[in-house]
Structures are given as structure tokens and as C-alpha cells.
Amino acid sequence: MAGEAAHAIHAAGHAPPLVITEGGAALYATLAWLGVYIAAASILVAWVLGGGRRIAAALSIAGLAWGVYSAWQALATHLATGEAYKFVLGRVEGLITVGSFVDGLSAWIGFIVAILSLLIGIYSYEYMGEDGTPRYWFFFTFFVASMLLLVYATDVLLMFIGWEGTGLASYALIGYYFDDREEFWVGDPGRVRLGVPMWFTPTHSAIRAFVFTGFGDSAFLVALAAMHNVLHTLDFTIWMLHPEALRAALLSAFGASMIPFIILLFFMAALAKSAQFPFHEWLVTAMTGPTSVSALIHAATMVKAGVYAAARFAPIFYAAFGDMLLPLYKSLAWLALLTAFATATMAIVARELKLILAYSTASQLGYMMSAAFAGAAALGSLAATAHLMSHAVFKAALFLIAGALIHAAHTRYVDEMRFDPKTMPITAASMVLAGASLAGVPMFAGFWSKDLVIATLGPAMRIVALVTALLTAAYTTRMILYAFDLGGHRHGHEPGPAMLVPYALLAAASLGMGLAWPSLEHALAASLHAHPEFNPMLALTGASAALTGIGVVAVLYDVVWRGNPPRVTGALRALYDFLYDRWLINPLLYRAIVYPGAALSRLLAMVIEKGFFDRVYHVLVPRAFSAAVEAAYRGIEAGFDGLYHAVIPGFFRSAAAALRGVHTGDISRYISVFIVGVVVVALLAAWYTLGAWGW
């Protein structure tokens, strides 16, 4: 396995040496994130000034359109010349370089982020309706700005700022319905496993997301601090240009045995953000947010930040440290495949539409991560990026469709939907198109990109990936069959154009991209300096896996069970429950970490807080003070009271009255006081003068 990864890297060794041009596309990239941040700030200002949701939405969509324009300019400039660009806005010496870096990777991902944000922003306007408060639009726009910053940043610390910005926005939007109304819960209320509740409210989910990703981010930050300490710069273009210096500095500072550990810490945030096992738990319950948010943040863009980081940095570190990192990369690739497989099995039995899509997202992220780590260098980046793009398009479409379906059906359970497709023809067709891409039906974008991913893997990994592909096709088919047809007589209605057009476009795009794939892949490969080779056998196997999955499920559900699958019993029931309960990962995490942590907190609160500090602060100290005050009052205060409240005020009152009494308004008296004053002061002066003479 190690050999294959190394082969892939050597294959990419033909890439031309990196040449970075100042300005150009990177200037546009800077304008992209800066402009969207300005839009977010103006929403905040408008909000403070009392502006309503329409103004906020208009500002947001205008900002997102600006983002698309700038990101397109950046991509177009890059494609025209094939060069990498860097633009520095400002610099704090020894700390951070504020600026953008555009090469094939960031140009393509940045553009995908921008265009999807705009489409989903437009969809949001209708979807959120009255619920789309300025708070929604602010965090939505702030998210897009932070995501663009993350992708374009030339400095890892700057990227980290964007990274945390996306995390903050994600937290705020998962918990958007902070009144925790039941229609936005995830999981079945009342279901308990291992004594742990299996349903999640928006506020709970928001905190989970923050804590899970925060765990990875903390490790990332530690790695950044360690590396900055040694390298004095986190501008990764410098690492790209001088891998040997990166190697020498880190090796001498930490020693060879520590390097994989540091790199693992570095990638922890990527694993957490991209929901790799066992961090995938946060992504699953993040579905409590508005569906537009799930589509943009928790499917199309933010969760790809980890993939971007892997595709960006895995080759850089490989160039510096070489085979030293292969065991680590291999383990991470296997972890990614485990994620892909595990979440696919969960999706097979899930009942909530958005939950199925969330599992599927984690699963597809697993594909991308495995490609980024196992493939390493250019080919891995190409596969990860290609799948990232095709997935962003079809998964955004599926989520937007899910929003429309849940809206129309008033239930989040897909097996209760069963719409008559004739009543929602465009939505049904869009779902089939986007679903086909997810399932990997030949000629769709998902088929090609998944094929690229599988091609980068070694034989053992390929088997897992192909099994997962089969499962993917199966759960996708099941989902579509439940949503439409299957004897469905539920009358749906197409949503308005602001919702319909974006997902119809995206669904069409997943077919269109598939049809245009050869040229698209060529452009992408040229950008990333990769040279993929088409493997007909592999493509055929992948296609068979997908079609088998689709066929088996279609026959089972439609022909054998006639739309009503039987309730399973016995061992199958146990397996079903095991999958339905997400491999019991969440209860185990809660049992192993969360509850013991809470118990420890309670214990500390009991013993230290209540037992010691409370007693000291609320019993001992107050008693001592009240005794002292009592004593002081008896002895001293009463005396002072008289002084302050009777003697001094009395003195001032009479003194002031006496002084005021002099001012009678009689001018002759004034003149006499004046003259007497001069004489008195003159006498005093004389006294001083005589004294000075020694009299």
C-alpha cells in the first residue's frame, strides 16, 4: 500500500516547479473575501439601524454575487495563464501575512464555494420566508466570507481565522431555531440507547458541533504554535517553495519521531471539520439547522474545508518529509474509508430525509479524504477536488430538494412522504438526476469523480470503496423511492421559482458536468499538474456496483415488498437497530467522555465549590464580617454618624449661611471690604517682608 502511494507521488513529480506571480488572480481572490465580509458588516449595520429581513437579504445576495464575480475572475485568470498568484494585503512581521494565494486548488474550490453560496442564498430567500431574520443573513454571509478566506488565505494563521469564522457561523446557524421547537429536532424523541437519549435539539446540536470541531481545532492550534515557534512563518507558499528548509527546521526542533505526531495534530482540525470517524457525530445532528444551511455549510462547503486542508497540505508535508509520513497518511486514508463505509451503512436504514443526506455527506467526505491521503500529491488532490466539486453540486441540490419536500410534507421522515411524482415533476426529476450522480450512475459527474477517487487507492482500499459505492447506490435509491412513487398518492406542490430554479439548475449541472467531464477533468488536471489515466476495468466495476445497488433496492422495494418493507426480527433486527443507532458511537462517546466529564464536574462542584468555597464565601466570611460590622457599629459608627450627619453638615450650613450673609448687595459695604482686604493683605506682606529682613 505504501508503495502505491509513493508511486502516485512520483507520478506527480513531473509537475513544473512552482512559480508564484504577484497580484493577478490573488487580487481578485482578496477582493472576493473582503467584499463578502463587507457585505456581512453592512448587514450588521443595517440590522442595528433597524433594517428588516428584505434589506438583509438584498445586501447578502449582492455580496454573494460579488463573491461569484471575483472568484470567477480569479479562476479565469488562473486558467488563462496556468500560473499561481499571490497577493499580500498587509503583514505583521513574525506573525501573520494577510493575503491570498491562488493556484489550481484554491481557484476551483473558491469558485465552487462562491457559486453555490449565491444559488443557495437565492433559495434561502424564499425558503426562510419570515424566518429569515437579519441574524440568519448575517451569519450566512459571514460564513461565506470566512469560507472564501479559508480557501484563499496564503497564511495558515489567516486560514485558521477563516476556519474559526466558519465554525462560529456553523454554530450560530445549527442552533438558529434556539427556541428548540420540535419540528427541527434530529432523531426520534424518546429513543434511548445505553441510557443516552438519541434525539437532539438545535441548541444541543449547535454546542456539539462547536465542541467536536473545537477539539480538532485546538490540536491544529497547538501544531501551528509549535511550527511557528520553529519556522517563524506560517505563510505556506514559503513552505511550498522551500520544502527542504521546512524539513530541516522541524526535524532539528522536534526530532524524526515527533514529526508524524505534529503532522497528525495539524490534520486533526481537518478530520473534525470534515466529519471523519468518530467526529462524524457532530455533522449528523447538525441537521437541526435550516435546510438551506445544511445544504451550504454541512454539505457543499464548510465540511469540505478539511478536504481542502488535506489536499493542500498533505503534498506539502510529503514533499518535505517523504516516506516518513506514509504510515500516518495510510492510517488516515483507512480512517476515511471506515468513515465512508460506516456512515453508508447508517444511511441504509435511516428514516429522516436530512439524516440520510448527512450520512451520505460524511460518507462522501470519507472518499475525498482517502484520496487526499492515500493518493497524496497531485493525483490525490485531483481526485479529492474533483469529487469535492461534483459532490458539492449534487449534494447541495439534494438538500435543497429535501427542504422543499419536508416543507410540502410537513414531516422529516422520508418513509412518510411518498409524493406522487406527477404533482411535483420538476422536483422529482431533479432528485433523480442529483441522486443518480450520488449513486454513481455512469455518465453523471459523481460517477467520474468517484472513479478518480477509487483509482488512487490500493487494492484492499478499492474493495472497501467499491462496497461503499454499492451501499451508496442502494440508500440513494431507497431514499428516492420513499420520497416519490411507491404507491404514493400524496399531492405535493412545486415551490416558487426562487427555490425551484437553484436546485433544478444544480441537478441539471450534475448531469451536464458528467457529460462534459472529459474536458472538465482535463482543465482541472492541468490546473493541479496531475496526469490521471483512465482505467476501463475500474470504471466498469464501479458502474456495476452502482447499478447492482440500484437494481437490488428497486426490485426489493418496488416489486417484492410493494412499497412496504416487512419489519425485521431476530438477528436482523439487532443489526437494524445497531445501524439505526449509528453503531452506538454517540452513546459510547457520551458514556466514555461526556457523562464522566459531567460527573467529574458535578463532583468538583459538590466538593470544592459547594463544600469549600461556598461555605467560605457564603458562611464563614459573611459571618466574620457581620460580627466585625456589628462590633464596629456599636463602637465607632454611631460616633461617626453624629459627626457626618449632624456636626459637619451643621458647621457647613452655618458657615455657608454666614458667608452668604456678607453679600447684602450694598455696594458701599463691598468697597469697604475691598479696601480693608488690600490693607490686611498689605500688612501680611509687610510682615513677611520684615520677617525676611530678620526683624
Add this chain to the structure above:
Amino acid sequence: MAAGFVPGYNWPESLVILVTLALGYTGLASPLFGVRHARYAAIVSTLLSVATALLLYQEALSQGPIYLFDGNMVLDGIGALLVLAASITMLVDLVAAVAVVEEWETGSAFYAISALNLLGVYAIALAHSLVLVYAAWILAAVSSYVIIALWKNEVSAEAAAKYAVMGVLATSLLIYALGFAAEAGGVYLGSLRPIDLLVLGAATLLPLAAIGFKMGVVPFHMWLPDVYGNARPFLVSVVASQAKILAFAFLLRLLYPIAITHWGLVHVLAGMLAAATMTLGNVAALAASDARLIMAYSAIGQAGYIVAGLAALNAATQEVLLPGLLMQVLGYALAKTSAFLVLDAVYQGRWGERSIELLRGLHYRNKWAALALLLALLTLLGMPPSLGFWGKLYILYGIAAVDVALALIFLVNVAVAAYYYMMLGWRLYDKEVHAPNVRTDLRVAAALAASILAFLLGVAVPFFTGAYVYATPP
């Protein structure tokens, strides 16, 4: 020295000539063309004066002390800053005047007299000869009597008359003072010949009495509560602020040479007067029941702080005290102007009511007026970061270095004053409203601007540290 735009004169001289022409025109000719013309002439010439003061200050900082007009005038840091302070304060009053004096038939006279008053500031702030000191006194003294008398009202007229009678007494003392000063140092200021200490004592005491009268130094203060408490508050806002700036300039120019060479003399005389002035002003203010009267006594108390600073002024402490005194004077002038402008708006049409209850709940009638008065009170009290805070801090620092007893009296007085300032300040925001409706006119706007300036200029402390006297340039 670069040649100026007036042939035969250098650059600072040309500036002074230009300003004199502008202010002279405003004072002597502009009323002939009607009140609007006088208003614009006054505002334009005062703006010109602000600009001139800034240019002069820059010149004084970069070129050191400069002697002008054959040694009759001297340009130093503190002179330029005094001119700046008077010009800014005057500008505030001129803007406020638009809402007040133009309803009077004497309206144009106000603008003319104000310009002459400002001209007096130039004469004394830059004075280096006794002749100029006397000319400045006449300009300043006469103009302030006229200003008080501008409002045709029986009580106001009586106040103006008292002011003028007492002023005659003070003027005669000043003439003696100038005689002794000439005996001690010649016609030009700045150097002393070896002389009988008795002459020097008279040269110290007589200015303190004559000029102390103008700023309300006890026991020469008797006129002040009558005038400040009874005259139209708007007019008091002009007189109270300009008088402090003028009087400080007079005392500084006349006493500085003595303070440097015979510091003990100034210390004892001014120190006694300062202790009496601070204490009487602040204690009497406690018992006053009319906001205008409280402000009048507070003016006496604040005069005490300035005299206390002068009492501690010597070669060693001047580096701290000169900027401190300047900030105290400017902060006081702006805050007092603002306070009397707000009182003018509040007491409008209720001149006979003698109660501080008219201020109760002012915030709920006009929040800008209340805010202006509150900021003014905080500046007078010495709340950071106001000019009042830095001024008092620097003065206290200077006094404590030479006279701990005076420093303690100073501190106690600041604490007592805090009580009555806050008694007023608290009333403004009381929910029980007795305040009348107050229109937000130019008067209130000018008051707010002055208060904000007084409060926020405190952050510009380094700007004022260039306040040096020509005899001892930094």
C-alpha cells in the same frame, strides 16, 4: 525670521497686525452695517484668530520665544495658547449669540464689544511692556462692563453698575501696581533690578488685588455673586470665561518675573488669597439655592485653584504648572460658558425664579441641554479625561511639590465642590420633572459643543505641554 506679508514686519508680526485689523474692524466699524454684518464679521475674525493662534503656537514652539514690535510684545508658548483658549471660547459664545442677542436692539454692539475684548486678550497675552498691559486692561475692563449692561433689565443694569464702580477701584489700584512694577523692572517686563523688598511687595500685592478683583479672588470678590447671579446668564457666559483667561494672563505677565526671582513673596501672598478664595467659594456654593448663584460661587472656587497654582509657580515647578494652569483655565472657560448657556436656556422667561428645581429632570425635556450641562459639571469637577481633570492634577502636582498644606486645602476643596456639582448633575436626570421645555437652538448646540470640547480635549494633554514662558524657554 521669515518676512511677513505686511511690508516691514516679520511673519508673526504680520499675523498679529492682520488679526488686529480684523478685530478692530469688527469692533469699531461693523455695527454700522447692521447686525447680520456684525455677526459675520465677528465670527470670521474670531475664526481668523483661532487660526492665527495655532500658527503663532507652532511658531513659538519651533522658533523659541520671539520678540515682536521692537520688544513691546513677546510670543511664547503660553501666550499663543491663551489667545487660542480665548478665541475658541469666544467662538462658542458668538455662535450661541445668534439665538439670543439678535432679538435685542443692542445686538450688533455685542459682536463689536466681543471683538474688542478678544483684542484685549491679544494685548495682554503677548504683552512685554507695561504700556501694553495698561491698554489691555482698559480694553478688557470696559468691554466687560458694557457686555453685562447690554441686556436692558433693571437687575442686570444694577449689576453692571456695581461691576463698573468696583472696577474703577480696581483700575486705580492697577495704576499703582504698574507704577511699582515700572520702579521694579522698567517699562519692559521680564527683568528686575535689585530693589527694596517693600517696593517688590507692593508690586506683587497690588496686581493681585486689582486683577484678583476681575477673577473673583477673596476678599475682592464681593461684586461677583451679584453680577453672575443676576445678570443675563448668556452675558455671564462671555464675561466669566473671558475674565478668567484675561486675569490669568495679567497675573502671569506681571508676577512671573517676581515668582522666578523672589518666589517666597508670591508664594505667601497668593497662597493666602488662594486658600481663602477656594474655601469661601466652595463652601458658599454649598448653601446657594439658585443654580446661577451656585455657578457664581463655583467661579470663585475655581479662581482659587488658579491662584493656588500661581502661588506654587517657581523655576522648578513651572514645567508642570504652566500647562496645568492653561488646561485648568481653558477647561474652566469652556465648561463655564457651556453651563451658563444652558442656564440661559432653562431660565429663559423665568429670570425671577431663584431655585435649582428648574433643573430637575431637564434630561426629559431636552436631553442635549442636560448632557451639555452634565459634561460641563464633570469638567468643573475634574472628571477624567476632561481638561478639568488634567488641569487640577497638574496644579496639585505642582503645589504638592512646594507646599503640602496648600495642596491639602486644594484637595479638600475639590472634594467639597464635587458634592454641589453632583447635586446639580443628579437633578438633571431625576425622573420627577420640574424643568421647563427647552428648545434645541444654537445656544444649546454651542453649549454641547463647548462641553464636549472641554471633556474630550483632555486626551490632548501633550498639545498643551508647550505652554512655556519666554524668560525660560524649554
